[in-house]
Amino acid sequence: MPDVESIRPFGPARSTIKGSPLSKEEIQEYDDFFKASCYLCLGMIYLKDNPLLREPLKKEHLKTRLLGHFGSAPGQIFTYMHFNRLIKKYDLDAYFVSGPGHGAPAVLSQSYLEGVYSEVYPSKGQDMDGLQRFFKYFSFPGGTGSHATPETPGSIHEGGELGYSISHAFGSVFDHPNLIALTMVGDGEAETGPLATSWHSNKFLNPITDGAVLPVLHLNGYKINNPTVLARIPHKELEALFVGYGWQPYFVEGDEVESMHQAMAATLERCVEEIRSFQKKARDSGQAFRPKWPMVILRSPKGWTGPRKLDDNYLAGFWRSHQVPITDPAKNPAHLKVLEDWMRSYEPDRLWDKEGRPDPKLRKLCPDGHRRMSANPVTNGGQLKKPLKMPDFRNYALEVEHPASDKVSGMVNMARFLKDVIIQNQNTFRLFGPDETESNKLAGIYEGGKKVWMGEYFEEDANGGNLSMAGRVMEMLSEHTVEGWLEGYILSGRHGMLNSYEPFIHVIDSMVNQHCKWIEKCLEVDWRVKIASLNILLTAVVWRQDHNGFTHQDPGFLDVVANKSPEVVRIYLPPDGNCLLSVMDHCLRSSNYVNVVVSDKQEHLQYLDMESAIEHCTKGIGIWQQFSTDAGHEPDLVMASAGDVSTHESIAAVDLLLHHFPELRIRFVNCVDLFKLIHPVDHPHGLKDAEWCALFTKDKPIIFNFHSYPWMVHRLTYKRPGSANLHVRGYKEKGNIDTPLELAIRNSTDRFSLAMDALDRMPNLGNRGSAARESLLNAQIKARNKAFEEGMDPPELVDWTWKRESPASRGKMSVP
């Protein structure tokens, strides 16, 4: 066969695995199932009435607006239904991930024929009326989406944005040793970066403790309007690519339906046999290894079984069948006839009875109960989720004898807590990160669970490698992959956390965005049970990225998150180590949120003992009396902060101000829970305006030192009384290779700038104010010059602690 012919999806089946597992009768049965399924897809796209074509098709039966995608549906159906045979034969625990874009018609058709859809949505029963509604409300306002949205039974992967099918699938099978995720990957999707690297997930899967992913790469040849890369490279290259990714690829190629049935049945069966045999070998021996897991490369035409041409244009086997294949049947009678003939070629008359019930023979090919892939409980993970066994976080408390006097890394300390979370939840909690866990000072957790590594081992690894085939920490230098794993892990009923450098979390803005949308929509789907929150710990923060330079300075992920629905997003900026513990405990216990926690990994001053920290974090925002001098009176000035480094500089600024004006009534406010700032109309955590005024006053100047871009606070507070008195400082995109002090000065967030800022808002201080301002400016210039000469900040600044007598007791803060 000439080279190009060998990569065209036409003709009798060509397949790596030979064999004829199906009898003639079975071929007929599967072919009927295939036809019924394809018919359902066209029905969804086209019909609002006359669902089984019991009358000649007229334009009145067509939906007014035609929407939906047919192109990838036949190939997906073909895979799904042939896998059903093996689920029945081997009593497999499996579910289906639909990777190709707009793949909903395929999976909806299967759920409908399995009976699951009608069980979940009784108005769409297996009768004429139910079918009519099933069709009409597809891609219809208020109806069913054209992706595998949360409303779709059996889906944990919507696929609106492409690229995450494989990483989601892997996440779902970790610690689910008997689960198989049958994962369809579109050849369009396969071009994305996240998908291209996620094939390497096989280096992180343990055949003893984890289940298996069976990928079916669907080369239907076209994206929206272009051929796909993988469908247009020589056969040998394609095979080499997947061998190189560590898989054993089995090809099934062609479009002649009968031989394709045999080839697909034989190939999938071989895959299941191999998966089971690898698992048995590992489990019997107790010795994990990395098998060459099987995968299928299915090359079938886009729009398979549809007309090859419409007028002079290619349709099936070309990109024109991507979406609605015939776009104008209502206006073009000839095209209406083509559509009708096409639909009738699937023999709806024979495959449904008069009442609109599908032939019972179709149902017989499906598994039963929870073995039906669209009814697998793993796809409604909240059902399986058990609360984490939580060690008491108070046991890991940092002692705070005097507030702001000792420096400790709250992160190193928190690792002790996370270590025990790992130990106590050996099959239901994993920690994820892109090769930064140790750098993020969380290495302590490796005592609870090492890093999963199924690649080759070298002798050096024993020397601090912390690798294990049975680890609990997942690290790969792909934020996309680890985030996808984590999503799959929690969507299928478990718990986890991602840790990442703050600046590079933008790499997965879009993934987090999509996950927020998924869990927000789940709230509207009554049969969906809440899953564990997606916890994201950001560290290596902007203010300590001085030496890494400008590329490592971006705290703007918070803006992306804050745009998502208030129902599902939470942002915490714990100011110290005990608050970090309290916040993290809360996040790990919570459901259905995306929790973002920002905390630097370096050593920092500690402010609150554990009791106070719990109280403060529970309130989310409060006055810190130990750094305040207003003693319950109306203050002259409010100094406020959110974020650990920001809080440090803000308190140091208070110290400077009190040095010059000991009589000043300063109120210090710290915010942990960022959404406290917003109006309660816009977020359930929002303070009432009266509460806001009790903290921030109605008319006094507020100098707010913020961790991230300052305008974010303005976006949150524009409705607040006295918001014109709110002066926010934060990262203004000014940075380079600087010392921490220099970086802060460039962004006006250092103690000197904050104190001068405060003086500028209190003109009543008169000449004394001006003199103090000048003195502060001189001190700033001096410190700055010193830092530049030494290459390090002056010790007297770095080692600054709070030495004033606090009005409140040790380490305490109080909340009004």
Added chain:
Amino acid sequence: MPDVESIRPFGPARSTIKGSPLSKEEIQEYDDFFKASCYLCLGMIYLKDNPLLREPLKKEHLKTRLLGHFGSAPGQIFTYMHFNRLIKKYDLDAYFVSGPGHGAPAVLSQSYLEGVYSEVYPSKGQDMDGLQRFFKYFSFPGGTGSHATPETPGSIHEGGELGYSISHAFGSVFDHPNLIALTMVGDGEAETGPLATSWHSNKFLNPITDGAVLPVLHLNGYKINNPTVLARIPHKELEALFVGYGWQPYFVEGDEVESMHQAMAATLERCVEEIRSFQKKARDSGQAFRPKWPMVILRSPKGWTGPRKLDDNYLAGFWRSHQVPITDPAKNPAHLKVLEDWMRSYEPDRLWDKEGRPDPKLRKLCPDGHRRMSANPVTNGGQLKKPLKMPDFRNYALEVEHPASDKVSGMVNMARFLKDVIIQNQNTFRLFGPDETESNKLAGIYEGGKKVWMGEYFEEDANGGNLSMAGRVMEMLSEHTVEGWLEGYILSGRHGMLNSYEPFIHVIDSMVNQHCKWIEKCLEVDWRVKIASLNILLTAVVWRQDHNGFTHQDPGFLDVVANKSPEVVRIYLPPDGNCLLSVMDHCLRSSNYVNVVVSDKQEHLQYLDMESAIEHCTKGIGIWQQFSTDAGHEPDLVMASAGDVSTHESIAAVDLLLHHFPELRIRFVNCVDLFKLIHPVDHPHGLKDAEWCALFTKDKPIIFNFHSYPWMVHRLTYKRPGSANLHVRGYKEKGNIDTPLELAIRNSTDRFSLAMDALDRMPNLGNRGSAARESLLNAQIKARNKAFEEGMDPPELVDWTWKRESPASRGKMSVP
């Protein structure tokens, strides 16, 4: 050799290509060069004084804070210097892309030895003082970054964030037929999604018109704290992977320096020969084809040439050599000695003279002038950039007889303009997009240049495929890859534009972020010449993603962009087709910005004739008198908009209000240039407060209909006089499968909600106001129900046009 041994980076060279191109003397010379380079790297990391160790090393000579990364440097140097031999031999036009993280010491050492660094920075000359400063200011406050930052001669790829080396390199060689981008890829970086798919760029490179990328995958085995995936898979898998990606991989593996010199020299020479031979074949025959381009897989130990162990811990050949290899020489005298011995092993006494001048023999191994890779003009692309030949955009004007009366797709029209831009700039302009150009209604541009496709061709492609080996449009379903190509293309002196669906542009948030940082920092580097702007056209906007559902609804990219430096970001929301042309013309002529243009692709009402559009876009914001009734008086109400769909609904709301209250003095303000809204202190485009008040008044209610998340406008305007009267409506993350009307209603951006909103702000309208409000609400409910029943919005809403007599002349707007 046992399997695991075959993938360890030790021992005499193992290489695919045999050969001994170097004489014994040459080996010695290259080895000296290698030593001198490695010495420079250690010097940068450690020394502030005693740069050539003319005295015994004491802790006083060490920098106070040790920063920098050694791990990948030797491998990078090794590659760079052996390629120099071929540049000289074949007079190659080449430059170097440093992919591995923190690779600056490697490239800085090369630039220094080439003499370029001292030419660019004379204070860091090739003498003792210069060398001391060169060392001291590396990773020092205010000094040189540890990435290949814009300050680095020869760099167009900073590599702070990993994953883009290959796509940047490809972008730079498109339409540069003689250029070779020698591209070092780190094995950490290689795990990222963007990098993993970017290997497929070879399916988009034409050997006649484009240059070549020579990737050197550097398997040094470790990331920060982990082994890398590609370094720990069997040799056969690794080879298969790159064969599968379509490359011809040549291995060079080992750590015995002498044999490695020969192997690397022979291998790189073979690569150059093959590149030249493929190019010659294609160019001589005029027949483009896709060769199996050569690449090198260099397996050498991390921290190569350093001590294998420090105390009991592995150092070279292990992850501990990633960053500062010996961390405590100032505190540990034994370690100080190890460091000194190590540095002296590079023989600085022999390789530098008394004055600190490098041995002239070293310089002899470098090419001259612009052939030095760190002096290649392509790496300061602004030098090469020529202005685009611009067709007069006025020639593509849409006729607007009556404002808001006819619907046209401004996008389809703009494609005519872009087509001619392509035709007139055949070697200097390309259009990029992730398989959405046709869907985005830009297919008209294919008449100017087809899509580049170097994969296999099928007969169907002639049927509307628009593919060509010599195309001008670059489409791959990887936003990362196309964005990376575009960045490489403009960084090396050309022009281009990316088009994308609005919701999925978040996929490249982080890339755009990093590009903003690059061009912002370039402004501070006086020898960098400005490059063309990065133009991003966003379409398929949120308000017309009703049928695609919630996953396709996200206009929040603007928030990410707005956080970047005002020096480099611009956001435009042209309200109609003529404004789109005017804005696009402006963007294509501009330099050093990231321009984001948001414009829907569907048919929309047109408001301004070309003359008015130019005036409006030049001002950026203005009163539209044709939809205003204040006739120069103080208005009762300001209706404002930014964005095409938003403007449409806003004008329709004016129409509704005037229906109920013909006497109302309404002012209509439209904003094209989003940064007009911000205070001029924060962005050069910002209106002065007086100008703001002239448009928006000081105290009248403003109903602002915004394209994106509404709080973004508050973030921009919190300082404005009367900002409490500003009521912004926009996307509030409410959506599903809805009609456009329903989607707008859920987010309060439809005409009815806007009109009701306005009435709520004018209590003085009394009972008439309440009655009108009720009538509007009823009309809204009626329309909503109708849409839900029909599955389409009521035609009377969809087909609404402005029928009132306008006070100003046809299609005109005026600016105060």
